[in-house]
Every structure is written in C-alpha cells, then in structure tokens.
Amino acid sequence: MKNVDSVVCTFCGCLCDDIRVSSKDDGTIEIKGACANGKGHMEEYDPSPVSPTLRGEPVSWEKAIGEAASILRNARSPLFYGLSSTASEAQRKCVTLADSIGAVIDTTSSVCHGPTGIAMQTFGEPTCSLGEAMNRADLLLFWGCNPMVAHSRHFTRYSLMPKGRFVPEGRKGRRAVLVDVRETPSAKAVDRFLRVKQGYDYEVLSALRALVQGKRMDAGEVGGIPREELVSLAEEMKGCRYGVAFFGMGLTMTRGKDLNVGQYFSLVRDLNAHTRFSVIAMRGHGNVAGADAVLTWQTGYPFATSLAGGVPVYGPGEFTAVDMLARHEADAALIVASDPKAHFPAEAAAWLDSIPHIVIDPVFPLTAQGATVYLPGAQYGVDAEGTYYRMDGVPIRTRAFRERQRPTDEEIFDRLLEEVRR
Amino acid sequence: MRDKTLGIIGGRVYDPANGMDGEVRDVWIRNGSVVSPEEADKSGAMIIDAAGMNVMPGGVDLHSHIAGAKVNHGRKMCPEEHASHKRDRLEGGRSGAGFTVPTPYMTGCMYAEMGYTTVMEAACAPLVARHSHEELEDMPFLDKGMLITMGNNEFLFDCIGRGEKELARDFIAWTLKAVRGYGIKVVNPGGVENWKSSRSNAGSWDSEVLGFGITPGKILETLTWAADSLGLPHGVHLHGLNLGTTESAEQTLRSIREASGRLHLTHLQFMSYGKDKKGRFANRSQELADAVNANSNVTFDVGQIVFGPATTMTSDGPFQYNLGTMTGHKWFGGDEENETGGGIVPIRYSPRNRINALQWVTGLELFLLAKDPWRVFLTTDHPNAGPFFCYPQVIRLLMDRSYRMEVLETLPESVRKRTILGEIEREYTLGEIVTITRAAPARVLGLPKKGHLGPGADGDVAIFHPGDDGRRVPKCRSGKGCRRKMDLPRWVIKEGEVIVKNGKAEGETHGKTLHVAPPFDFTVEKSIREHFSRYYTVSFDNYPVQDCYLPLEEEVPCR
Numbered sequence: 005m006k007n008v009d010s011v012v013c014t015f016c017g018c019l020c021d022d023i024r025v026s027s028k029d030d031g032t033i034e035i036k037g038a039c040a041n042g043k044g045h046m047e048e049y050d051p052s053p054v055s056p057t058l059r060g061e062p063v064s065w066e067k068a069i070g071e072a073a074s075i076l077r078n079a080r081s082p083l084f085y086g087l088s089s090t091a092s093e094a095q096r097k098c099v100t101l102a103d104s105i106g107a108v109i110d111t112t113s114s115v116c117h118g119p120t121g122i123a124m125q126t127f128g129e130p131t132c133s134l135g136e137a138m139n140r141a142d143l144l145l146f147w148g149c150n151p152m153v154a155h156s157r158h159f160t161r162y163s164l165m166p167k168g169r170f171v172p173e174g175r176k177g178r179r180a181v182l183v184d185v186r187e188t189p190s191a192k193a194v195d196r197f198l199r200v201k202q203g204y205d206y207e208v209l210s211a212l213r214a215l216v217q218g219k220r221m222d223a224g225e226v227g228g229i230p231r232e233e234l235v236s237l238a239e240e241m242k243g244c245r246y247g248v249a250f251f252g253m254g255l256t257m258t259r260g261k262d263l264n265v266g267q268y269f270s271l272v273r274d275l276n277a278h279t280r281f282s283v284i285a286m287r288g289h290g291n292v293a294g295a296d297a298v299l300t301w302q303t304g305y306p307f308a309t310s311l312a313g314g315v316p317v318y319g320p321g322e323f324t325a326v327d328m329l330a331r332h333e334a335d336a337a338l339i340v341a342s343d344p345k346a347h348f349p350a351e352a353a354a355w356l357d358s359i360p361h362i363v364i365d366p367v368f369p370l371t372a373q374g375a376t377v378y379l380p381g382a383q384y385g386v387d388a389e390g391t392y393y394r395m396d397g398v399p400i401r402t403r404a405f406r407e408r409q410r411p412t413d414e415e416i417f418d419r420l421l422e423e424v425r426r
Numbered sequence: 427m428r429d430k431t432l433g434i435i436g437g438r439v440y441d442p443a444n445g446m447d448g449e450v451r452d453v454w455i456r457n458g459s460v461v462s463p464e465e466a467d468k469s470g471a472m473i474i475d476a477a478g479m480n481v482m483p484g485g486v487d488l489h490s491h492i493a494g495a496k497v498n499h500g501r502k503m504c505p506e507e508h509a510s511h512k513r514d515r516l517e518g519g520r521s522g523a524g525f526t527v528p529t530p531y532m533t534g535c536m537y538a539e540m541g542y543t544t545v546m547e548a549a550c551a552p553l554v555a556r557h558s559h560e561e562l563e564d565m566p567f568l569d570k571g572m573l574i575t576m577g578n579n580e581f582l583f584d585c586i587g588r589g590e591k592e593l594a595r596d597f598i599a600w601t602l603k604a605v606r607g608y609g610i611k612v613v614n615p616g617g618v619e620n621w622k623s624s625r626s627n628a629g630s631w632d633s634e635v636l637g638f639g640i641t642p643g644k645i646l647e648t649l650t651w652a653a654d655s656l657g658l659p660h661g662v663h664l665h666g667l668n669l670g671t672t673e674s675a676e677q678t679l680r681s682i683r684e685a686s687g688r689l690h691l692t693h694l695q696f697m698s699y700g701k702d703k704k705g706r707f708a709n710r711s712q713e714l715a716d717a718v719n720a721n722s723n724v725t726f727d728v729g730q731i732v733f734g735p736a737t738t739m740t741s742d743g744p745f746q747y748n749l750g751t752m753t754g755h756k757w758f759g760g761d762e763e764n765e766t767g768g769g770i771v772p773i774r775y776s777p778r779n780r781i782n783a784l785q786w787v788t789g790l791e792l793f794l795l796a797k798d799p800w801r802v803f804l805t806t807d808h809p810n811a812g813p814f815f816c817y818p819q820v821i822r823l824l825m826d827r828s829y830r831m832e833v834l835e836t837l838p839e840s841v842r843k844r845t846i847l848g849e850i851e852r853e854y855t856l857g858e859i860v861t862i863t864r865a866a867p868a869r870v871l872g873l874p875k876k877g878h879l880g881p882g883a884d885g886d887v888a889i890f891h892p893g894d895d896g897r898r899v900p901k902c903r904s905g906k907g908c909r910r911k912m913d914l915p916r917w918v919i920k921e922g923e924v925i926v927k928n929g930k931a932e933g934e935t936h937g938k939t940l941h942v943a944p945p946f947d948f949t950v951e952k953s954i955r956e957h958f959s960r961y962y963t964v965s966f967d968n969y970p971v972q973d974c975y976l977p978l979e980e981e982v983p984c985r
C-alpha cells in the first residue's frame with residue numbers, strides 16, 4: 005500500500021490540500037479527508053488511456069490534433085470557452101493559442117462570477133485570504149450561497165468551525181449569518197437566517213448600507229426582511245472585530261447581477277469605517293479563479309476578451325460565450341474542461357452543436373457528444389500536476405497520485421500550437 | 427554550447443564600475459558573458475558598429491511592481507486604461523494591454539525597449555509567490571527576482587516576542603528558499619498587523635504591535651540583523667512608517683540614525699514629509715539627503731512622481747484604505763493570512779494639485795541633493811508614482827536643468843515659493859545616470875555580474891545613439907510636455923543575444939529568475955510545520971515553490 009499525503013482536491017474553489025490517498029495493492033484507492041464531491045471527483049476518474057475521437061470515431065492523436073488544428077486555422081470567428089477545471093499551465097497555453105489565431109476567449113466566469121469581476125472593476129474589492137477568516141473572523145456573513153452543499157468543507161476548514169489565532173474557541177468564538185431566498189441546509193449551521201425575497205438583494209443591501217452609514221430607516225421591511233432585523237444586523241456587523249462576507253451566485257446571477265455585487269462590496273467598504281471587514285467570492289470550479297488570473301495577466305482582462313483584431317478587446321455581453329453562440333457569431337469552438345451544452349440556454353447550445361467544435365476534457369461531458377474532435381487529457385489533481393488557484397487567489401500545485409497514461413491539457417495545447425503554426 | 431561571439435566596436439563606453447566614462451573602447455561578449463578583447467574569438471563574430479554611440483550595461487531596476495497577485499488585481503481592476511494602450515500581435519510576438527499596469531509580456535518588451543535587462547519585483551507575499559513566478563515566466567527578455575514581504579509576518583513576531591532572533595533568522599532563510607525569493611521587503615512593520623487586528627496603525631518605531639508585545643523598531647532591528655547575519659546579497663528593503671503623511675520624515679530620519687546594518691530606503695519621496703512652521707504639509711528632503719549622505723550604510727531609491735495616471739499598490743493596508751477614502755476612488759484591499767496585507771487605489775498626479783506638485787519637487791530634490799550617485803537609484807516605484815516607461819523623462823529632468831525649470835514654472839506658486847529646486851544648478855552627467863540606473867542598483871542588489879561591462883559580467887548591453895534622444899513616439903496621452911533622453915536604444919543585448927533593434931524588441935529570449943538560498947538550521951522546520959498546522963490554510967508540504975516554476979534560474983551567492 006502506498007500513501008500520498010497533502011493531496012489537493014481540484015473539484016471546487018476550496019482546493020482542500022489535506023487529503024490522504026492510499027493506493028492498495030489490488031489497484032483500488034481510498035480517499036481520506038475529502039467531502040463527497042471531492043471523493044467522487046477523485047475516485048470516479050479512470051486514468052486509463054482513451055482514444056481521441058473524430059466525429060465520434062476513435063482516431064490517433066496525430067489525426068485528431070491535425071483535424072483540430074485545421075478547424076482552428078480555417079475558422080473566421082473561433083470561440084474558446086471553459087478553462088475553469090484545468091491547470092494554469094494549460095490555461096496559459098490556451099490563451100497563447102487564442103492569441104496566435106485571433107480567437108475570442110471566454111471562461112465559465114461569464115456564467116457564474118463574471119459580474120463579480122465587473123463589480124471589482126467598478127468599485128474595487130476589500131478582500132482577504134481564507135486564513136484571515138479562520139484566524140480572525142468573529143462574524144461571518146454568507147449571502148446567496150450554500151456552502152454546506154456546494155463547498156462542503158468550507159465551514160469546517162476555513163470559516164465557521166476552525167480554531168484560529170485570534171479565535172481560539174473556534175465555532176463558539178464566531179457568529180454566522182446567512183441571507184438567502186430559501187432555507188438551505190446551510191441555514192441550520194448558522195446562528196441567524198434571513199430570508200430575502202427573490203430579486204430583492206440590491207434593495208436589502210442598500211438598506212443595510214444606509215443603516216451602517218447611520219441613516220434613519222422608516223420602511224417597516226425591505227425585501228421581505230423586517231426593519232428590526234436589518235437594524236440589528238447592521239449593528240452586529242459594525243460591532244464585530246473582523247467580519248468576512250462570503251457570497252455566491254444568489255447575488256451574481258439574479259436580477260441586478262454586478263450591481264448586487266457592487267452594492268455588497270460597497271457595504272463591506274463602508275463597514276471598514278467602523279471595523280475590519282473583508283469579502284470573498286465563493287468560486288465554484290477548482291481553478292476558475294486561475295482562469296480569471298491567467299486571462300488578466302495575458303490579455304489585461306479577466307474574461308470575455310476578443311483577440312481577433314491583434315489586440316485584446318474586452319466585451320462582456322459582446323464576447324461572452326452565450327451571447328456569441330446565441331447570435332451565431334462563432335463559426336468554430338474550442339471547449340476546454342467545461343460543459344456548456346449542459347448549462348447554456350438551448351439556443352446557444354444548439355448553435356454550438358451545429359458548428360465544428362473541439363472538446364478537451366478528461367471525462368466525457370455532454371458537450372463531447374457531437375463534438376467534431378474530442379481530446380481526452382489527464383485529470384489535474386489525480387494523474388497530473390499543475391497549478392490551481394483557490395477561491396481567494398492562493399495558488400497551489402496539485403499532486404498526482406495515479407500513474408499518468410494520458411497527455412496533459414498543457415501537452416495537448418503544445419501540440420495544437422505547433423500544428424496551428426505549421 | 428556553440429561558440430558565439432559578439433563585438434561592439436568603437437562606441438563610447440560608460441561603465442562606472444570599471445572607471446569608464448565615455449572612452450572609446452570595444453566590448454566583446456562570448457557565450458553570453460563579457461570577455462577581454464584577447465579572449466574574444468573575432469573570426470566569425472557578429473559585429474555591431476557602435477561608432478558615435480553610447481555603450482553601457484543593461485539597465486537594472488531594483489524596485490518595480492511588475493508581477494504577482496497584487497499587480498494582477500491592479501491590472502484587472504482598471505480595464506478603462508487598457509483600451510488605449512495595447513501591443514499588437516501583428517507587429518510580431520504576443521498581444522498585450524495595459525498602461526500603468528501592462529501585461530507581463532508587454533512589461534518585458536517595454537523594459538527591454540528602454541535598455542533595461544534586469545528588474546526586481548518589489549513586493550511579494552510568500553503565500554502567493556507561486557503566482558508571481560508564473561507571471562515572471564511569461565515575461566520575456568528580463569532577468570528578474572522578487573523581494574519577499576516579511577515586515578508583518580506573525581511567525582517572526584512570535585520569535586521576536588520570545589527573543590529568539592536566531593529562530594527568526596532561520597525562518598527568514600527557510601522562507602526565501604521555499605518561495606525562491608531574492609531579498610527581504612519590509613512594509614510598514616507592525617502597522618499592517620495593527621490594521622488587520624484593530625483598524626489601527628503604527629505611528630512610530632516605538633508603537634506597540636497589538637497582541638504581540640513588540641515594536642516596529644524591534645522588527646526592523648531583527649530583520650536588519652538577519653539580512654547581514656545570513657549574508658544576503660541585498661540588505662533590508664524598507665518602506666517605513668506613515669507613508670505620505672506629515673509624520674513620515676521624522677520616522678525615516680530615525681530609521682537612518684538607528685540603522686544597525688545595511689538599510690535600503692525605498693521610494694524615499696513618499697517618506698519625506700513633515701510640517702513647516704505654520705503647520706502646513708512640507709517636505710524635509712534636505713534633512714533626509716543630509717542624513718543619507720552622512721551614513722554610508724544607507725541607500726535609497728526615489729520613487730519619482732510622473733504627472734499623469736498611476737496605480738498605487740502597496741502592502742501597506744492602512745495607507746491604501748486611507749488613500750481610497752481620501753480620494754473616493756475604487757479601493758482594493760487584500761489581507762494575507764499570517765504574512766501581510768495590502769491594497770490598490772488608482773490615482774492621477776496633476777501638476778495643478780499642490781500636494782502632487784510638492785511630491786514631484788521632493789523627488790527631484792532628493793536626486794539632486796544626494797551627493798553619492800552610488801547610493802541613489804532611479805525608480806518611479808512603478809506603478810505607484812508613475813509608470814516605469816517614463817524613466818527617460820526623469821533622466822531628462824535630471825540631465826537638463828532648463829527642462830526642469832520649464833516644468834517647475836507650470837507648478838502652483840505656493841509650491842514654487844517653498845522649494846529650493848529652482849536654485850539647484852546640478853545636472854546629472856551621463857556617467858552619473860548610468861550609475862543610478864545600472865552600476866549602483868546592481869551593486870546594492872549584490873549582483874556581481876550585472877551593471878558593468880568588465881570581464882565575467884553578463885553580456886547585457888544597451889547602445890544609444892545620442893541623436894535618437896526623444897525620438898520614441900510616446901504611446902500615452904500624457905505625452906504633452908514630456909521630453910526624454912535615452913528612450914530609444916539602437917541595440918539592446920541580453921547575454922550576447924540581440925533583443926532590441928532600433929528600439930523594437932524582437933525574438934523570444936527569456937531571462938532567468940534570480941534567487942537566494944542562504945543556509946539555515948533545518949531543525950527550524952519543526953517549528954514552522956507546527957505553525958502551519960495551526961494558522962495556515964495551506965499545508966506545509968504544499969507551500970514551497972517547486973523547481974518547475976523557475977525553468978531558467980540562477981542562485982545568487984550569499985556573502
């Protein structure tokens with residue numbers, strides 16, 4: 005039996021790096037310390053070599069790469085999309101490829117925390133690393149997110165439960181508040197749950213900002229939350245020592261989008277006139293934060309960037325994948341480690357299905373069905389090493405605990421680049 | 427390795443480290459290093475005819491924020507300024523964007539196109555060092571390294587509080603090696619911790635660091651001692667207390683008086699203020715210059731203001747919050763567990779703004795009042811006081827008094843009345859400029875192969891034709907009134923390879939990452955491991971930066 009310690013789970017933005025994997029002599033593996041999501045992610049991936057396919061038929065890597073390169077070379081308006089579940093080494097090569105052929109490149113951020121990026125560009129962002137929440141936070145605010153289900157170890161590892169330098173009591177030393185449109189499983193773990201009426205986050209946040217700024221509020225309730233509750237929450241936030249405000253797609257993907265997030269950021273900024281408060285976005289996919297970072301340092305912009313004219317041009321709404329596809333503006337696509345056909349609006353998914361498209365993914369997602377070329381790479385964090393950025397931007401190198409028998413995404417991009425430049 | 431020789435023939439050589447001040451000489455580079463003419467294999471050598479040109483070592487910038495988490499947040503936060511500042515892929519190479527915070531590819535190109543070949547990233551939190559290394563890997567042409575923020579590290583605070591300075595020293599050595607860093611950066615020691623714990627700051631070297639029972643003075647003393655004890659090539663690199671306020675000069679003067687070893691004061695311009703007799707915001711540049719002149723263990727870089735847009739980004743959390751509140755601009759704040767904090771606020775320096783005008787005057791006074799060009803270095807604390815690609819404008823201001831006076835005339839009368847700048851006759855010579863941009867920063871960084879052209883030096887050379895001065899078309903809109911010198915090199919050579927021809931970067935040469943690995947007592951790892959298990963959210967084993975992040979590297983020896 006062989007043990008590998010400090011394995012990094014690449015499933016979600018928590019990037020828990022305290023997993024132990026035991027490989028038994030009979031070839032089976034045992035995962036210790038991961039949540040159910042992570043366990044499944046690591047166990048269910050089979051590292052055996054898989055043949056690439058061309059229109060559903062198995063072909064050699066050479067043939068598949070050649071066909072993929074020819075699709076990219078012949079496209080007039082290629083769209084690259086995804087990137088959130090692959091390593092930054094591959095992301096960097098992917099942007100290089102997009103730059104060399106003049107593609108539009110977008111990431112899954114455009115359908116999750118893209119509005120968070122836009123809010124950051126408008127208002128700034130008072131943030132901190134997860135360890136500051138662990139070591140300092142005596143008040144935790146969760147808004148429009150459900151960590152119990154989506155980031156299962158967030159509470160125990162980073163926010164609610166752990167003992168920290170200035171919170172030696174752990175859970176007893178913290179208060180936690182959840183604001184959401186429904187009473188999710190996370191509500192049971194916190195001290196206080198406030199139900200906001202669907203679509204009224206902006207109004208509630210505005211009321212809280214006014215209260216934090218010392219303004220009087222006459223309304224009996226805002227967004228379904230009674231005045232007294234808002235007043236006491238504002239007081240509680242002002243009175244804590246160090247607060248951390250987490251938020252999820254309940255803010256970013258509901259009415260108001262970046263305005264909701266901007267108001268949330270502004271509330272946190274206002275609170276810093278009274279005490280210390282930071283905000284952290286609950287990023288979903290393992291390396292979606294890395295995708296934002298890599299795109300930013302290679303193009304200047306975090307997502308929705310066109311390289312078609314030889315220079316980077318930023319355009320959420322114009323160069324975002326859903327919009328490009330729904331308007332039939334892409335004539336070929338490269339989908340990396342994501343599953344747009346399963347998640348995009350029907351019209352966008354249908355157009356994607358109708359144009360030549362290449363899928364790079366260690367597993368076989370719905371999007372790979374009907375793909376012109378499918379290129380199965382290795383899975384970072386299982387049989388490949390690479391850099392993943394945690395939801396707070398901390399970069400961690402993943403470990404490989406299984407023998408690699410497939411090319412990495414990075415190697416696939418190297419071969420594509422070579423072939424496209426030929 | 428194929429034998430490859432490059433000869434730079436007949437140029438006026440400016441190499442202050444070897445006593446050359448414009449003498450006509452030939453420079454020979456063989457397999458990447460400078461060699462004596464006798465050692466050069468002249469048959470089959472590539473020859474550059476440098477007759478009538480000025481030949482000097484490649485530029486060395488010892489303080490510039492070019493890569494890493496904080497820089498990237500600044501880049502992301504300001505898309506509005508990228509739109510008009512781009513690099514076109516169709517001109518060759520990669521595309522890029524960004525004005526005050528360009529992408530790493532663009533940064534590498536623009537530094538090279540200014541004759542620079544070595545740049546030190548000014549501040550990196552160890553926790554996110556891997557990110558900085560990734561960006562540096564995407565930065566062509568330059569040799570680079572990074573200074574690691576240590577002034578608010580809680581492990582060090584614990585050591586200092588317990589009086590265990592040897593443990594502190596070993597931890598510093600371990601950290602530098604683990605994150606592949608180059609030197610110790612100190613930013614508002616204790617003040618950032620106080621900001622994180624209680625929204626306060628540290629006003630003096632005697633202030634209390636809350637919860638740790640130590641003072642900023644004690645932190646600085648320990649770090650200074652450790653840098654010397656470990657024999658680090660570069661001493662402590664200090665951004666001190668009260669940046670930008672009327673209390674800054676007082677504390678800076680004290681840090682000079684009390685320095686117990688090598689001390690580098692960074693962006694001194696921002697640390698030079700006090701009050702005049704009427705209680706108004708005023709500079710104390712004369713006193714600071716006198717203090718530096720009198721203490722040979724002290725060096726400084728200026729952080730010269732350039733009028734126009736800038737992005738302030740420092741590890742000084744409370745300062746950035748206050749600046750954001752004062753200006754009302756967007757504010758990014760970033761607290762990093764156990765290690766540091768920081769923030770970003772975009773800003774625009776205007777000659778009509780009295781404070782900005784005073785800052786501009788202060789920087790130039792410091793340059794001109796410092797007597798020893800070997801202890802003053804040209805920086806704009808990029809992108810805090812201005813973008814690095816404005817160095818040619820600063821060089822012109824230093825070399826050309828009439829240009830200086832012309833700009834001074836445009837400043838508010840209240841500032842002109844209270845500055846001695848107009849009375850200073852001094853103009854920097856070209857040899858002095860080469861000293862403050864090349865020879866001196868290389869020496870204080872402890873880079874024996876940089877900043878000079880003697881045998882054994884890296885073959886990094888910049889060649890300027892004096893007739894080209896001011897001929898680069900500035901890509902910024904703030905170009906009005908901007909005059910420049912040394913802005914358009916004919917040739918730039920990096921380790922014997924041509925990387926710039928007629929002012930335009932070409933090819934895909936990549937430089938090395940410079941790092942140190944001071945020896946330390948390995949038993950320290952037990953304490954660090956324990957510290958990690960209690961206070962870090964990343965495991966001890968996943969913290970050190972692996973070799974693969976430095977595909978091209980050079981360990982610079984400790985003393």
